[in-house]
Amino acid sequence: MKVAVIGCTHAGTSAIVNTAKLYPDxxxxxxERNDNISFLSCGIALYVGGVVKDPDGLFYSSPQKLDELGVETKMKHEIISVDTDRKILKVRNLVTSETFEDTFDKLIVTTGSWPIVPKLEGIDLNNILLCKNYNHSNTIIEKAQGAKxxxxxxxxxxxxxxxxxxxxNGKQVTLIDSADRILNKYxxxxxxxxxxxxxxxxxIKMAMGQTVTSFQGEDGNVNKVITDKGEIDTDLVIxxxxxxxxxxxxxxxxxxxxxxxxVVDQYMQTSKRDVYAAGDCCSVLYNPTGKMMYIPLATNAVRMGTLVARNLVQPTTPYMGTQGTSGLKIYEHNIASTGLTEGSAKDEDLKVETVSITDHYRPEFMPTFEPVTLKVVYEQDSRRILGAQIISRVDMTQSINTxxxxxxNRMTIDELAFIDFFFQPxxxxxxxxxxTAGLQALPEIETKTPIHS
Incomplete structure (x- = not known):
């Protein structure tokens, strides 16, 4: 079986490693058109901020490791075209400019995603940077050193x-977004x-509810961001x-x-036989709504890549869908969310109710007992849980995984009230x-006082 893989990040690496192990022959x-593989882009901010000192830790595989599995990895090779009917790839070697063709029995497409770049006046000025891969992160670190x-x-x-x-790192920072608040999708x-x-x-200055309309510069370098509500002096734009x-x-x-x-089916096969896809280039089944949606997350990618390998020869393990579960730490805030927010549920025209609680995460007789705030979104009629968010100073984010x-599993808010969890102070x-959140959401029970004769 001749397997060709296009792209080697989260989904690609996962698919390759598992394919090599499952089908040794x-x-x-x-x-891969880049000069590196398997970069954890979700670690860029930690690398830029100096929390991660050694960037090598942000790579979880390499061409050498794949070679040990018997995989031929062609770095700095770009796929020019794909003929899925004839099962032919046209390839360009980016070092020598040589072009050649290759064939496949099975094709795995893990080409990932790329940052959205708006077509605005001044977008080509120097010091307007993207944030996606390892080379981007190094450029950001280099340029940020001299920026105020x-x-x-x-x-x-x-x-x-x-x-x-x-x-x-001691910089003046402005954050711009066309939405009226940050993190509005999560x-x-x-x-x-x-x-x-x-x-x-x-x-930190926040320019919320503002849309960037253009960039201005001097000597080829950006020095102003123009929005529909004003202008912002700057040395560097990300x-x-x-x-x-x-x-x-x-x-x-x-x-x-x-x-x-x-669009892939539950076995990661596209609408074309023998062509599979996984990761940020794909849509996923979003369980809260049952719709196919675009949710680029590393967790989705590694699951899908693993499933491609397991289903490459015959349908074996179906994809269970996703809730878009994610977490974030900003300053002292530990934050996580899963599924729909109240706002996104309403955007989907779903009739929902919510329950919110703030409680100490452990008994008040303990030396410390930080508060935790939890919100659960559930469907009004079925009472099925659709989403949740949590924030606290102490890390309680794993609760969102629960x-x-x-x-x-399509559980209800009423069932949440009585799920068995352990207690230890x-x-x-x-x-x-x-x-507690489930208990607070329980409907009242009508009781009638018995009349004794």
Whole structure:
């Protein structure tokens, strides 16, 4: 069996390693246009901020490791075109400019995503940078050293993490987003507002509800960001607007969402036989709504890559879908979320109710007992749990993984009230705060006082 793999990040590495182990006789060839593989891009802010000193720790594989598995890894090779009917790849060696063709029996597409770059006046000025791969992170570190004022465009996870890293490195920072608050896709206002408050206390300027319209520069370098509400002086701009799937190679050959994300079935096969896809180039089944959606996360990617390998010869292990579960640490805030927020549920025209609690995570007789705030979103009629968010100074984020399982298994808020959790004063109370949220949401029971004769 001749297997060709296009792209080698989270999903690609996972698919390659598992394919090599499951099918030792397979001939596996990997095509990667970069000079490195398996970079953990979610660690960029930690690297930029100096928390991670050795970037080698952000790579979890290498061409040498794949070679030991019998995999041929062709670095700095770009796929020019794919013919999924004839099963032919056209390849360019980026070092020699040589082009050649290769064939495959099975094709694994793990081409990932690329940052969204708006077509704006001045976008080509120097010191307007992207934040995605290892080379980007090194450029950001180099350019940030000489910058006094850094502007981050985009208040999602990556943008917010970079803002913290730059501020802690002594930079003046401005954060711009067209939404009226940060992290609006992941958190409801009462949660994102706590992070915004911390940003203001640290002197970070937030230009929320503003859309960038152009960039201005001097001597080829950016020095102003122009928005629909004003202008911001800056030395360096980092674009963190979002990502779009890298799927031009398969356009018109397989089914895709409107944004170009490849649609795969529960066994990771595209609409074309023997062509599989995984990771940020794909759509995923989003369990809270039952829809195929684009949710680029490393966790989704490694699961999907593993499943590609297990299903490559015959359907074996179906994909269970995702809740889009994620976590974040900003200053003293430990934050995690899963599924729908109250806002996103309403955007989906779902009738939902919510329950919010703030409770000490363990008994008050303990030396410390920090408060934790939890919000659970559930469907009004079915009472099925659809999402949850948590924030606290002490790390209680693993509780969101529990609620992710609840959503996965279509559990109700009423069942959450009585799930069996252990009690030990070091860790929690007799009623775990997850139980407490469920208890608070229980409907009242109508009781009638018996009449005794």
């Amino acid at each position: 397979a001939q596996i060839t990997v095509y 004022h850094i502007t981050v465009v985009g208040a999602g996870y990556i943008g917010v993490e970079l803002v913290e890293a730059f501020q802690q 958190l409801d206002p009462e949660f994102s507002g706590k992070v915004e408050e911390s940003f203001r206390e640290k002197g 674009l963190c607007i979002g990502f779009r799937p890298n799927t031009e190679l398969l356009k018109g050959q397989v089914d895709m969402l409107k944004n170009g994300a490849i 609620l992710s399982v609840c959503i996965q 070091h860790y929690n109370k007799p009623w775990n705060f997850l139980n």
